[in-house]
Amino acid sequence: MSAPKTIRWGILATGGIATTFTKDLLVDPATRGVRHLKHTVVAAASSSSAARAQDFLKATGAPADAKAYGSYQELVDDANVDIVYVATPHSHHYQNTMLALEAGKPVLCEKAFTVNAAQLRALADKAREKGLFLMEAVWTRYFPLSVYVRDQITAGRIGPVARVFADNSVASNPEVQWKDGSNRMVNPDLAGGALLDLGIYSLTWVFQTLYHTQPQEVRKPPKVLAAMKNYGPTKDADETTTIVLSFPRPADAGGDAHAIATTSIRVATSPAGNQDIPGIRIQGPDGEIQVFPPAFRPTRTRIILKDGTVEEKNWSQPGPGEGSGWHTGFGGSTNAEGEGHGMFWEADEAADALINGRKEGRYEGLDESILIMDVMDETRKQGGLKYPDKIETTKYPTQL
Numbered sequence: 545m546s547a548p549k550t551i552r553w554g555i556l557a558t559g560g561i562a563t564t565f566t567k568d569l570l571v572d573p574a575t576r577g578v579r580h581l582k583h584t585v586v587a588a589a590s591s592s593s594a595a596r597a598q599d600f601l602k603a604t605g606a607p608a609d610a611k612a613y614g615s616y617q618e619l620v621d622d623a624n625v626d627i628v629y630v631a632t633p634h635s636h637h638y639q640n641t642m643l644a645l646e647a648g649k650p651v652l653c654e655k656a657f658t659v660n661a662a663q664l665r666a667l668a669d670k671a672r673e674k675g676l677f678l679m680e681a682v683w684t685r686y687f688p689l690s691v692y693v694r695d696q697i698t699a700g701r702i703g704p705v706a707r708v709f710a711d712n713s714v715a716s717n718p719e720v721q722w723k724d725g726s727n728r729m730v731n732p733d734l735a736g737g738a739l740l741d742l743g744i745y746s747l748t749w750v751f752q753t754l755y756h757t758q759p760q761e762v763r764k765p766p767k768v769l770a771a772m773k774n775y776g777p778t779k780d781a782d783e784t785t786t787i788v789l790s791f792p793r794p795a796d797a798g799g800d801a802h803a804i805a806t807t808s809i810r811v812a813t814s815p816a817g818n819q820d821i822p823g824i825r826i827q828g829p830d831g832e833i834q835v836f837p838p839a840f841r842p843t844r845t846r847i848i849l850k851d852g853t854v855e856e857k858n859w860s861q862p863g864p865g866e867g868s869g870w871h872t873g874f875g876g877s878t879n880a881e882g883e884g885h886g887m888f889w890e891a892d893e894a895a896d897a898l899i900n901g902r903k904e905g906r907y908e909g910l911d912e913s914i915l916i917m918d919v920m921d922e923t924r925k926q927g928g929l930k931y932p933d934k935i936e937t938t939k940y941p942t943q944l
């Protein structure tokens with residue numbers, strides 16, 4: 545076997561998820577059976593100072609010769625960077641990803657990809673025009689657990705999927721927890737609210753089970769009916785959002801299929817931490833697949849077939865834990881001793897794409913990401929939620 549190819553990452557921003565991702569990135573891929581590639585970190589950039597980027601590199605265990613930059617421009621201009629990971633708040637993804645694409649860099653961009661579909665269409669056009677890889681970092685899609693669930697569906701275990709319930713909700717007390725309104729979870733200038741941060745996972749489960757498992761020619765955009773309860777004195781971030789989706793499908797593919805995607809920062813999928821309630825239920829005439837919370841990092845599935853057979857599986861993340869992520873953010877789940885966090889699967893996909901010349905993620909291409917953004921746009925339209933013009937704009941560059 546030939547020597548593994550090493551992909552050199554540049555990390556754009558130094559906050560919570562950048563730290564978790566980078567620690568996971570530096571776990572040896574052989575610990576999860578991946579032997580044809582390796583990852584390294586050659587640079588990180590902070591918008592506030594090079595010193596902050598240096599502290600970040602040290603804290604994440606990056607190689608000692610990795611460069612620390614005090615601006616994102618310097619990072620995307622670094623000739624040693626093969627791919628940029630964008631880890632700023634949603635509000636900034638469009639500007640930051642465009643910066644990297646304009647500099648000729650492939651990009652893995654955190655979820656939600658952008659604030660609206662127009663921005664994402666502009667990024668996809670730019671990536672295609674320049675022949676660059678571009679993927680949304682919806683890490684959950686790349687978990688072996690998700691691959692298994694999709695395989696069960698395409699193998700016909702439960703028959704054609706007729707209905708999906710998907711919830712990703714984390715209870716908070718925003719008036720107390722985020723009293724001054726500056727936190728990215730509620731701050732409209734950072735595209736705060738449940739939908740873009742947590743609801744994206746409910747929609748991910750709907751789309752990866754009901755839409756992505758269909759042959760290309762059968763996939764059609766859903767009809768959308770949405771309700772939003774908006775938060776705060778100015779009502780400019782959503783607190784609880786409910787989306788009913790109806791996917792048109794030919795009769796020989798099971799006919800139309802329905803889904804309900806829900807999200808909230810007020811009530812929880814797992815009340816008092818009780819994770820025995822399946823947040824995701826995928827139903828067909830022959831049975832049901834259940835996925836247990838949290839929807840963004842599930843570790844447990846159950847299949848119940850109509851003859852009463854029950855199949856339970858646990859999906860711990862591989863390790864070793866040393867050097868891997870321990871996410872302690874809002875609603876963040878923790879790793880068991882010795883486990884990784886699970887962000888390395890999406891990094892492997894991006895690296896494999898660079899090695900093999902693919903320009904999009906295999907489990908969620910750009911057109912599917914755009915369609916999900918269209919659904920979120922429609923949801924906000926029906927729910928009366930608009931973010932500030934400066935973060936909704938497609939004008940590049942715009943100073944945020």
Ligand SMILES: NC(=O)C1=CN([C@@H]2O[C@H](COP(=O)(O)OP(=O)(O)OC[C@H]3O[C@@H](n4cnc5c(N)ncnc54)[C@H](OP(=O)(O)O)[C@@H]3O)[C@@H](O)[C@H]2O)C=CC1
Pocket residue numbers: 556557558559560561562589590591592593596631632633634636654655656681683728734740741840873
């Ligand atoms: N996949 C997952 O499990 C998770 C994904 N996320 C996603 O990652 C993104 C970042 O979230 P998270 O890491 O929690 O956020 P943090 O607030 O912890 O970090 C965001 C970083 O972005 C940079 N930044 C640049 N401009 C701004 C600004 N105006 N306000 C705040 N930060 C700014 C800062 O880095 P610097 O100073 O270095 O420039 C900051 O540290 C979001 O899109 C979120 O949805 C978040 C948590 C989990």
Ligand SMILES: O=C1OC[C@@H](O)[C@H](O)[C@H]1O
Pocket residue numbers: 741742840873874875876877
């Ligand atoms: O992507 C995410 O998943 C984990 C949550 O803690 C976090 O708020 C969200 O951004």
